[in-house]
Amino acid sequence: MPTRAAVEYLKARFRERVGNDYVYGGEWSKTNVRQGCDCSALAAHGLNGVIYGEAMQWRRLDPATGAWITTESWRPIEVGDRGPFGTITVAHPNDFPADAAVKIAIHHGPGGGANSHMWIEVDGVRMESNGTDGCVTGDRARSVYDTGYANDWAYLPGPITEDGTEVAPDPNAVTYGIDISNHQGVMDLDRVKAEGFDFVFAKVSEGTVYRDPFWPKTRDDARRLGLILAGYHYVRPDDPAAQARLFVDQLGDKSIPAMLDFEAGSGGIGQFWAVKAEIEKLGVRVALSYIPDWYWETIGKPDLSQVPGLIRSEYVSGSGYASVLYPGNSWAMWGAYGGRTPDILQFTDRALVAGKSVDANAFRGTPTQLRQLLNLETSPQSGEITMSAAEELEAQSRGVFPPSDPAKRSGWPQPWRFVFSRFARPFNSIVKDPARGPWGRVQPDGSWQNGHTDSDEQTVTIGEQIAWRNEFSDGIVRDHGDVMIELMEDLIARRKAAGQSTSPASDALKAK
Known part of the structure; x- marks a missing residue:
């Protein structure tokens, strides 16, 4: 299995080369970090580095066969069969295993060569070299979950074996999650996790009476899968203490962080603080505040500098995979309002997730950093004990x-x-x-x-x-x-x- 040391070595070598020119037929140089390459050479170097780490070959060759790597190296390969570097072809990006070490997307054009293209993702880091932008990452690089241009997909099996090597911070890191309620009914969280989502914000209650009937299953499934979970209460202009009692009772586990859904019909900002105080009196920490900027303007633009975990909502047009729809970490809608910058952005209400259309959120950082925001302990990897x-x-x-x-x-x-x-x-x-x-x-x-x-x-x-x-x-x-x-x-x-x-x-x- 790939090791953390090898993955971090490859990621560091890639970041040194971000911004390089696209060079058709080129490949990386160990001694000249400014030497550019084409798309398939980048994929070859990525796979080689993840497998061999510091012992990687600095050539675009399949180590098993010695064959020169191009996009055509993956054509034709039947679904389930192995290709270069031991990669496995899948029919759709939904079929990527959650623990895949490298994910690959390919556009096979007529005759291959300049008519084809490929790009990869290594441990959540997008990597692409294209003729227009050169070597790019983050939101400038294509998502491996793209289905509009890509027509073939493969992956290198994981999981990445943790060996104590530190994970280097990634300024382009994005963690995706979903926001669901009774409107979606039962959500298949196994599929949600397999499709690359790390967190779930789900409705628990509303006002002083309504209990979301789907919350208990969502809660239990999310904990079983190790997903980051928060439960939310839709605030109404009713008795704050009664709302808090309803929410905490329906939540069922006081260790789960709370989110206040404060929007149409919630009242003024004083009601937000009153409900928050009553919930926290009952032993549940309010860690997130969904206060969209349009509602903030409606209630007179109050100071939001002290609200916990501000969530903004600004929607892109269209529907599709969240990672394809997301405009990137530098999108203007990440802008500040109410005296602070949002911590999380709900950027679409039409993401296709586990066969349903749902709200999707982005967090600019890693899952570990999101856990820190929510004051959650970082759990050992699945199957590990201290x-x-x-x-x-x-x-x-x-x-x-x-x-x-x-x-x-x-x-x-x-x-x-x-x-x-x-x-x-x-x-x-x-x-x-x-x-x-x-x-x-x-x-x-x-x-x-x-x-x-x-x-x-x-x-x-x-x-x-x-x-x-x-x-x-x-x-x-x-x-x-x-x-x-x-x-x-x-x-x-x-x-x-x-x-x-x-x-x-x-x-x-x-x-x-």
Whole structure:
């Protein structure tokens, strides 16, 4: 799989060459960053760099065959078949996997050559060399999701393996999201994510009575998929406290940031601040404010400099893919009003997403930066656990007090372990089970210790815990024993890579 180090190396080499002239038949030079190339050479260098990093070949050659790379290198290739560099052809950009390392779009014209063109996207960075603008990126480069000009698509399989290399900031970075409500009904968020969207703002409630019936499923699906999520309340000129109670109750999870939809019929700016205050009294943070400039003018152009996460709406004409419709980070509609620049721009109400026409938003930055704006913790990559969490799991699964608790490292091995109460089983059904006998154990000194619990945890035997099965966030039901094995193998690999002992808990006990 491509590594983060290789991807960042390629991205850095590309950025050095942005602005170069288009040179038909040309290719990059390792020593002359001002040497231009054509479209297919750029694609070849991009693929080569992502695969090989610093060891990349500085030629437009397929390393497997030694063939000279042109747009014709991808014609004809059947859908699902492999092409140069191990790329896989797809029938439509909707078929790009979400974790593709490189996405490729091609226009095959008559006879190829100057009549054809191609461009790529690497880790969200657009890369193109064309005869009009030369080497370009950002909104000046075409989107790989274009279907008006492109007629062929392919991708290099991912995912990108994170190896600790820092991701360099991209001034042209754009993160796309959607704004949905009951008007869209059930939204297929699996497709939304696969089509390249990273965040979802969805309606929760309105006024003092209305609850969006689609919110609970949207909320649960978005969290299952790891999408950045905010729930919004359409403010009405009704009792602020009653609106706050309705919203927070329907939200269902106080960790989800709130957005106030403040537009037609919402009242004056005082109502905005009143509803915000009441929601935050109930323990939910208001992180976003949808206050379009036209409504701002309607209510007398109040000061917006202190509102959280300002969202502006200005719509482009037409419909289609969001990344194709988006005019770019330098579009005039990003301009300030009310004393501040918008953080997010809703730029269309007719983006085609997961087969539906929806509002689409752009954030000028990365998903990580958007999480920071919303004050959300950056989660580990899917399938990853932290080293400390893995050590706790290992210690607890063996019945040894966690090594992270220095005061308890000398504890005796336990015949039970703590399991959070989300594994639903009434405690009394365990401790008062006649078939079990007394609930407790004989300690090494011969004394008896009763079993115990508190309001947050249940105490169960290891054997019982392993026998339980749970449905996880990917929809798969797993036996906890299998999960523990997988976690342990992951931890062993991490410790070996770090040159550490593969069982510090055991080492600590042996040292006693």
